[in-house]
Amino acid sequence: MSKQITTVSIFKRDSLSGKSWQFIAVAEAWVRLRKVAGQQFFKVMGKGLDGFNPTPDWSTYMHVQVWENEKVAQEYFDSSKFHNRLKEKADDYQLIFMRNVKARGQWARKNPFEESTELDDGNPLVFVLTRARIKLTFLKRFWDYVPQSQRDIVENEHVLFKAGVGEWPVTHMATMSLWDSADAINKFAYRNKAHKNAIRQTNALQWYAEELFSRFQPYASTGTMDQLNIESHLKKLVTADLTKG
Known part of the structure; x- marks a missing residue:
């Protein structure tokens, strides 16, 4: 029985000096997160500009961490001087x-x-977390196709949060999105023409050297970003269901 959990920590600084400091903190994170008790996997990632633009948004970085269980994760967040300094x-x-x-x-x-x-x-x-390492020979063709393939997710009313992220700009890319239901994702994945065409293109051209698709159930959060306030979203969805009933 797996008690594994995954956490995403997002840090945003808007000033020019803050962005410079964040950039240095990324390099520090690769060192400090290598040996953390109870951590099974981690990645330090940056964010692209809005609209799944590959141009880096230097204000925002995140840590994706996989833990043996919630207890060891919480112990880290409570005691880590590095994490709390970034926070x-x-x-x-x-x-x-x-x-x-x-x-x-x-x-x-x-x-x-x-x-x-x-x-x-x-x-x-x-x-939803998707990530891919794009073959160098397909870089231009891939990024030329992104605006068309992502247009409907950008405009989807069931998407509560969306961002293009990555370990390295342009070649090691990922997306993160928060949806209000699995039904909404399934409708997008299996009925949306642009998305179905993107899947066909991917299968035909094989432009990824490596790829991963994962769905998670977010159950708790803390912080200042309303789009990712899990408790608030759950409360609104429950209230909407009661109103419909």
Whole structure:
């Protein structure tokens, strides 16, 4: 029975000096996060400009961390001087706790996510993480196609949060999105023409050297980013269901 959880920590600083400091903190994170008790996997990632633009948004960085269980994760966040220094200096900050629903593919030659045995049937929220390492020969063709393939997710009313992120600009890319239900994702994935065409293009051209798709159930959060306030979203969804009833 897997008690594994995944966390995403997001740090945002808007000033020029803050962005410079953030950039240095990224290099520091790669060193400090290598040996953390109870941590099974981690990645330090940057964010692109809005609209899944590959141009780096130097204000925002995040840590994706996979933990043996919630207890060891919470112990880290409570005691880590490094994490709390980043948190205190951030203009905006969010920490999200999630359990994996399913994952396929590989990230750094392995699938780090174990399907959780502790999912809550009453929680409809879904956090989607996709990532890919793009073959160099397909870079231009891939990025020329991105605006068309992502247009409908940008405009989708069921998407509560969306961002293009990555370990390295242009070649090692990922997306993060928060949806109000699995049904909304399935409709987008299987009925949306642009998305279905993107899948056909991917299968035909094989432009990824490595890829991973994963769904999570976010269940708790803390911070200042309203778009990623999990408790607030859950409360609104429950209220909407009661109103419909």
